[in-house]
Amino acid sequence: MTMKSFPKPSELPVPEGAEGWEDIYPYYLVFQDELKAQEDEKFWFCDSQHWPTVFKPFETIGGEFAVKCLGQYNARHLMIPTAKGIDFRVHLGYLYMSPIPVPEEEIPARIEDFEARVGHYFANWDELLEQWHIKVKDTIAQIEALDFSPLPEKVPFEDITSGKAMDGSERLLENYDKLIQLAYRNWQYHFEFLNLGYIAYLDFFNFCKEVFPNIPDQSIAAMVQGVDMELFRPDDELKKLAKLAVELNLQSAFANTDDADTTLAAIAALDGGDQWLAQWEAAQDPWFNFTVGNGFYGHDKYWSEHFDIPLGYIADYIRRLDDGQDIMRPTERLIAEKERIVEEYRDLLDEESAAVFEAKRQLAVTAYPYVENHNFYIEHWTMGVFWRKVRELGTMLAGLGLWDTADDMLYLNRNEIRDVLFDVVMYHGVGADAPIGAVKWPKEIARRKKIVEALKTARPAPALNTPPESITEPFTRMLWGITTEQVNQWLAGDDGDASQLKGMAASPGKVEGTARVIMHADELSEIQPGEILVAPITAPSWGPIFGKIKATVTDIGGMMSHAAIVCREYDLPAVTGTGNASTTIKTGDRLIVDGGKGTVEIVTDEPAVTGPGAHSHATA
Known part of the structure; x- marks a missing residue:
């Protein structure tokens, strides 16, 4: 029998062994008994598109920053007339979302603001996007520069003579706060253009639906396809390297790419190997700041740290080239199809409507690449450097006996880490034997690991509570x-x-x-x-x-x-x-x-x- 409603959060069974799961996440991320009436009234859907696996406590940072910053651009920057942000909770380890509508009476007042703000961006798109790249790359460089090396056994003598009067612990505390702040900064930048890309496409989409009531969604999408995107650049670099390997007859070196060091040594030993390795080196910065995951989890593997991954892809491209296959994207075919569809629909319009159609389409084409390109700069590059710094800190703290491996740090939330760091600087400063956390955290981490593993045994419910009669919020439909x-x-x-x-x-x-x-x-x-x-x-x-x-x-x-x-x-x-x-x-x-x-x-x-x-x- 068809249900009319999804389960309420309180109705979902807690997997055996996951009891007490709520206390491993920040209080503001879990449903509250005192708010049960309000929270049960709202329809929540699970965003397993971006967060397909259970959060370890530290990893909620990606969900928090991403969804909060998405919301602020709708609600506070662009003043989108019909959509505020998205409320979100973690339930049984997964992220659930509930779009916040704008009350009908507030919509007219937001329209004027919205048009002025969006108009500014679209009128100055290229210049503002160039500034965006500078801001984002500068933030990444600042994250790269953060130092989490161990504190010195004794203050250097030059710090005595210079009157520095600090022991280095301030570096540790400040750099951790900077790590979080800089990641947050780039997540705010992430959404500066993203929602505009969706808005431009939605504007074109809605116009097409109005003037061509029976047009398929796919035909509208095809009218903006075939654009060059930076998100494809890492893959394109691998294709170039595969082609060069074939030209230089280096195929024999790619027999076992699981062993990256041996593969690279075999390439170096062959004629032309130096030329190939020079191109391999050149491709890495920045294009190997790329993960096979999505950048939201501490376990995501990045090409820059796991060379076996790009080498394996290159070996596969080499095999396909040797088989006579075309490994390039069919961009020319896509562009030809785009032009055919555009012409077909434009010819159905009078001159005035055709001009509006083309203006809206061009705006969508301009903004559309950003919908994918931001992904390389934030989810992949920024978060790749972020997780590497998290591991550096986790490794240093493991060396003090707080836990066993760098990954164990992920079982603490980011605010608990600040307490750990003061524990460390306190023990170090007074000359004690070990931080207090060395007796607290191994037991607590073991408990939390069991909870996370237990949560993983259950698939998330796709949604919670009673859905609305119809779902009209455009981002929810288009993206999810x-x-x-x-x-x-x-x-x-x-x-x-x-x-x-x-x-x-x-x-x-x-x-x-x-x-x-x-x-x-x-x-x-x-x-x-x-x-x-x-x-x-x-x-x-x-x-x-x-x-x-x-x-x-x-x-x-x-x-x-x-x-x-x-x-x-x-x-x-x-x-x-x-x-x-x-x-x-x-x-x-x-x-x-x-x-x-x-x-x-x-x-x-x-x-x-x-x-x-x-x-x-x-x-x-």
Whole structure:
């Protein structure tokens, strides 16, 4: 029987072993008993698109900064007439969101502000975006410069003679605060242009729907496609390196890229190896500040620290080049298709409407690349440097006996770390044997690890409480794919045909192929050529595998999600926002994916593929 409502937060069972989970997160992130009446009235959806795995306490920083800063640009900077920010909570380890509407009576007063502010940005786009790059890179450089080396055994003699009168502990305390502040600064910058990119696209989208009532969403998206994006640059650098390796006959050195040091040594020993290594070095700064995850978790692996990842992608490109395949994105084909569709629709309009159509389309084309490009600068580059500094600090503190490894620090929230640091400078300053935390934190971290592992055993509920009659908030629909139809499908639960999944028609094309279910970026190497990728969500950095696969199916994501945009730019069929594809489909299932209709059909239920990373209903 179809449900009319999702469970309330208090109705979801706490996984065995996760009791007391609320106290590992900041108080303002968890639902409060005293606010139960208000919080149960609101509709909350799970953002597993950006936060697909359970938060360790320190990792909530990404969710807090991202969602708070997204909201401030809607509510306080741009004064978007119909949308404020997004309220958010962590429940059972996952992030839930609830858009805050603007009361109807406040909308007229916001329109004038909105038009002036947005107008300023669009009138000065290039100049302001150039300033943005300078601001963001300067912040990254400041994070890079932070020093978390151990405190000195004794104050240097020159500090005595110069009258410095400090012991170095101020550096530790100040640098930690700077680390948090600088990450926060770049997250504020992150949204300065992002919401404008969505606004420009939505303005064009709504105009098209008005003048062409039957136009498919995909045709509108196609009219801005085929643009060059910096987010694709890391992948493009790998393609250039693969081509150079083939030109220089270096293929033999790429036999086992899991051992990066041996691979690079083998390249250096070959004729032309020096030339290749020079290009490899040049590509790294900044383009290897790129993670196979999304930058929100301390466990995300970055190319700059795990050379086996880019080398593995390069080896795969080399194999495809040797097989005579074209490894480049089909940009010319996309541009030709874009021009055909633009002309087809523009010819239906009178001269005046056609001019408005083209002005709105050009604005969308100008702003659209930022929707993806910001991702490299903030989620990947900024957060890559941020997590590296967190590990440096965690390693230094592990050396004082506070915990075993750098990653253990992630089980404390960021405000608890400030207490730990004063514990450290106090013990060091007075000459005591060890910080007090050495007896407190190992036990507490062990307790929290058990809680986090227990929380991971349950999949998050897709939503909480009663949904509204219709979901109209544009960002929720465009980015997350949370539509009235999607919510009704979630509520239908098991009532539907399990072999038929429906989602967003995110990128056109119809293919049949074998499913490969990927629940984590570490499993990407298992994808075989010609398979259909099925995942909770894809990361923009999975670009190198899009040349291997036939289509993409995801659990969450709308027309403007990263998965949808990247698939369109690689000319791959995609169905996003299916809700439960990754847990319904098994690796080895035969699928028909129709990215034009937004449907996925499980044609045959093949025996589940076994081996590492293979997923069945039970293990997914």
